[in-house]
Amino acid sequence: MTKKAENIIVGISIGDLNGIGSEIILKTFEDSRMLELCTPVIFANVKILSFIKKTLESTVMLQGIDRLDQIVLGKINVLNVWQEGVDINFGVNDENVGKYATKSFVAATKALKEGKIDVLVTAPINKYNIQAENFKFPGHTDYLDQELEGxxxxxxxxxxxxxxxxxxxxxxxxxxxxxxxxxxxxxxxxxxxxxxxxxxxxxxxxxxxxxxxxxxxxxxxxxxxxxxxxxxxxxxxxxxxxxxxxxxxxxxxxxxxxxxxxxxxxxxxxxxxxxxxxxxxxxxxxYTAGLNKIRTSPDHGTAYDIAGKGIADYNSFKEAVYLAIDVFNSRNEYAEISQKPLKTKEK
Structure with a gap:
């Protein structure tokens, strides 16, 4: 079934909190028209994102939620994946921050797998500081390949x-x-x-x-x-x-x-x-092609050198959101067409 635009749930993993991920997410949704195309759910912590928002002087309004059944359509939802504080030091490669990037991504992937979000857009991670005993993958794609069919x-x-x-x-x-x-x-x-x-x-x-x-x-x-x-x-x-x-x-x-x-x-x-x-x-x-679920991301990394300065270009992230929505709609149309019986001419 085709969804109304604002009902398309776009899950967003926060990426490296010391990089530009939070900035490009906030900048993307400062344009209120984006909320006519989808409802974003950011997997992070609303207090931490509010701190970053204040630092960057962003004007967006954030809706904190503790469960996915609390999503408010047409709002920028922030799912509290964790409750504790995290020290943010823009531009610093921090192993502890990497753990929270992993928590966000794993939780978002689980929600995608269970159909609680429609698509996933991932903010940039640092491939080095995410490595841990329970996460030994070169990046997003390899983990998604393990968790999702295809x-x-x-x-x-x-x-x-x-x-x-x-x-x-x-x-x-x-x-x-x-x-x-x-x-x-x-x-x-x-x-x-x-x-x-x-x-x-x-x-x-x-x-x-x-x-x-x-x-x-x-x-x-x-x-x-x-x-x-x-x-x-x-x-x-x-x-x-x-x-x-x-x-x-x-x-x-x-x-x-x-x-x-x-x-x-x-x-x-x-x-x-x-x-x-x-x-x-x-x-x-x-775009991660070939899976039974939809995931996109910007074509750049954490950009530590400009993190926290408010000068990051968010176009690639916005395009990633657009593409995720477009692919979601295309897949639904393809599925509907594939299920329709072929018409035969009457003799």
Whole structure:
């Protein structure tokens, strides 16, 4: 069933309290029109967020709640995930603050999993200070992949530019050994399904970038493109998926070849994210594709160097909220269409 806009519950994990996360959240919802599109629920503590609000001279009104059944539609709700105080030192990498970032994220993920919020938008974390005995994940995506059904895939989105990754947070010297036919097939199937159900494009065209410079130049600069990527992409194409490549990565973005495709898949993290952020920094969104629930985040980190100064650009976070709502609506429409019986002509 399609929800009225203001009834869409957007859960927000607070991220690193010493970073810019709280600032970009507050700035996003200073525009009262945002509350006509959704109802936000920030997983944190209302006293701490009120302190940060006062420090940043924000004008938003916060609604503290202790349970999710207390959500007030059309208000900025703050769920008290914890009750104790936390020392805030903007710009400082603090292991204790990392624990609260984890508490917020785990509680928000649980609420998403149980259907108590509709979508999740995560503020930036510090991947180092969140590490603990009960949380040993490189970041948000890996934990979501464990907790939610599906196959998580990092998809960077800005308007019609969508860049996915075959491998993400692994060392560069391990990339080639991870590129197997099984992985490539799984990732392309995931991105195809995502583009269809989440972006309403029925026959997506997908481009794949080569691993080596010039796609290996016939094996002179590496054999993986010829022995793994090309034959695998050929098999996938022959089964009906419009997948093309591998393309030499160095000129693909500069020549605007990406304009011809609905999604681009890079073989490793920086190959995709450097050109993406160059083209869209400040407006891009990190979307976790392939899961049974919806999660987005801004395309930047904690920005300790400007934290607490009131100068953080919040556009990427606002775009993350917009995209989460758009995908939520697209999935609902796709589900409704998929459930409708096909009409047959009467003889």
């Amino acid at each position: 196959n998580a895939l990092m998809l960077m989105v800005q308007d019609n530019l969508r860049v996915g990754l075959l491998t993400d947070h692994i060392p560069l010297n391990d990339v080639a050994s991870h590129l197997t036919e099984e992985l490539i097939v799984k990732k392309i199937e995931t991105i195809k399904k995502t583009i269809i159900q989440d972006f309403s494009i029925n026959k997506p065209k997908i481009a794949v970038l080569g691993l080596n410079p010039h796609c290996g130049d016939g094996g002179v600069i590496g054999k993986e493109d010829d022995t793994i990527l090309k034959p695998t992409l050929k098999k996938i194409f022959e089964k009906g998926t419009l997948v093309f490549g591998p393309f030499a990565a160095d000129g693909f973005f500069g020549s605007h070849q990406y304009d011809k495709y609905d999604a681009v898949i890079a073989t490793y993290h920086d190959q995709g994210l450097i050109p993406f952020k160059t083209l869209s920094f400040g407006n891009g969104v990190n």
